Amino acid sequence: MNNSRRRFLQIAGVSALGLGAKPVLNAFASEDAKGPGYHIAKGEKAMTAKQWAMVIDTRKLQTAEALEPIIAACNKIHNIPTEIENKNHEIKWIWEAHYHNAFTDKTNNFLNEDVENRPFLLLCNHCEDPPCVRACPTKATFKNDNGIVMMDFHRCIGCRFCMAACPFGARSFNFRDPRPFIKDNNKEFPTRMKGVLKNATSARSGWPSASSPPAWRPPTVPSLSAICTTSIRKCGNC
Amino acid sequence: MKDKNKILAGLVIFIAAITFPFWFNLGKAAPAPELVLTAKAQAAKTCVMSKEFMTTNHMQLLDVWRHNVVRGSERMFTNPDGKSFDMSLSNTCLDCHSNKADFCDRCHNYASVSPYCWDCHIDNPKGE
Numbered sequence: 585m586n587n588s589r590r591r592f593l594q595i596a597g598v599s600a601l602g603l604g605a606k607p608v609l610n611a612f613a614s615e616d617a618k619g620p621g622y623h624i625a626k627g628e629k630a631m632t633a634k635q636w637a638m639v640i641d642t643r644k645l646q647t648a649e650a651l652e653p654i655i656a657a658c659n660k661i662h663n664i665p666t667e668i669e670n671k672n673h674e675i676k677w678i679w680e681a682h683y684h685n686a687f688t689d690k691t692n693n694f695l696n697e698d699v700e701n702r703p704f705l706l707l708c709n710h711c712e713d714p715p716c717v718r719a720c721p722t723k724a725t726f727k728n729d730n731g732i733v734m735m736d737f738h739r740c741i742g743c744r745f746c747m748a749a750c751p752f753g754a755r756s757f758n759f760r761d762p763r764p765f766i767k768d769n770n771k772e773f774p775t776r777m778k779g780v781l782k783n784a785t786s787a788r789s790g791w792p793s794a795s796s797p798p799a800w801r802p803p804t805v806p807s808l809s810a811i812c813t814t815s816i817r818k819c820g821n822c
Numbered sequence: 823m824k825d826k827n828k829i830l831a832g833l834v835i836f837i838a839a840i841t842f843p844f845w846f847n848l849g850k851a852a853p854a855p856e857l858v859l860t861a862k863a864q865a866a867k868t869c870v871m872s873k874e875f876m877t878t879n880h881m882q883l884l885d886v887w888r889h890n891v892v893r894g895s896e897r898m899f900t901n902p903d904g905k906s907f908d909m910s911l912s913n914t915c916l917d918c919h920s921n922k923a924d925f926c927d928r929c930h931n932y933a934s935v936s937p938y939c940w941d942c943h944i945d946n947p948k949g950e
């Protein structure tokens with residue numbers, strides 16, 4: 585009696601499990617059989633590289649005024665909040681720096697004055713072996729196939745390890761919702777949300793954009809390279 | 823067991839209170855929202871995938887898009903009919919569906935979901 589009752593319960597249990605598993609298995613099977621039928625690939629015009637690099641001809645940018653339109657264009661294209669007054673909350677993608685801050689390891693007592701007093705454009709270096717990527721615990725910051733150091737905002741938890749790791753100060757934290765501080769929204773480019781990090785990653789719209797089709801580039805705002813029609817900014821694969 | 827009546831009365835009140843939302847809303851199911859298509863969306867006839875697929879799977883598809891674009895630099899989506907699209911929420915989806923309030927929000931509010939797409943993506947690329 586006791587035995588057969590246990591047996592009954594065992595069989596009932598296994599059958600219930602089987603019945604429950606059937607729809608799940610069916611779902612998997614049907615997905616395999618039919619599939620959604622779409623195909624995802626890189627764009628036809630996508631350019632690839634082992635490591636994109638950009639060179640700025642600093643001889644052509646002698647004054648702070650010469651840098652201004654370049655900085656303004658970058659800010660506009662990428663929806664950078666320029667109206668934040670508190671310096672601690674500032675977001676920087678591309679900025680002006682003094683020689684001593686730009687080339688900390690290349691100073692000597694007898695520098696060419698012309699070079700020493702020239703303003704320099706700084707932005708994320710897209711380092712070959714980026715400390716920010718090594719520091720990021722969630723892989724929100726990563727190096728893509730083309731050597732660009734990218735930010736995946738969807739994954740960033742706002743821990744700011746990358747900010748501490750970057751030796752070049754190229755990371756800014758969105759302490760505030762940036763949207764109210766953007767003068768002129770570029771509607772084709774996302775803004776950021778409070779609590780995520782930013783490096784000048786998407787300086788890529790001025791690059792021979794590794795992955796973006798031209799549609800990504802706003803038609804009304806000249807991209808950085810369009811402004812620098814002279815050879816101030818050059819991009820290439822190294 | 824002298825307090826039997828009090829306990830029973832208390833129980834009745836308690837059950838009435840916690841079931842209040844159910845019987846209060848009885849027979850008043852909110853009607854499913856009607857989506858409004860823009861003229862451009864209507865003219866296009868079909869979305870990047872079939873309507874049925876988009877209704878049930880748009881969130882998964884958007885997730886695939888964002889992953890492949892950001893992490894894999896893959897931006898070209900080709901649907902089963904062989905038509906290609908740039909994988910971009912702001913520039914492809916919202917190009918037709920430029921009426922977020924009447925298209926996205928109606929259903930999302932009805933289903934009580936609040937996707938955080940709009941924290942970063944600007945919802946009205948056409949400025950209409």
Ligand code: SF4
Nearest residue numbers: 708709711714716750
């Ligand atoms: S954020 Fe800093 S560490 Fe990271 S790639 Fe840019 S310059 Fe290098």
Ligand code: SF4
Nearest residue numbers: 720740741743744746
């Ligand atoms: S703040 Fe974001 S990107 Fe930076 S290390 Fe943390 S998770 Fe990574």
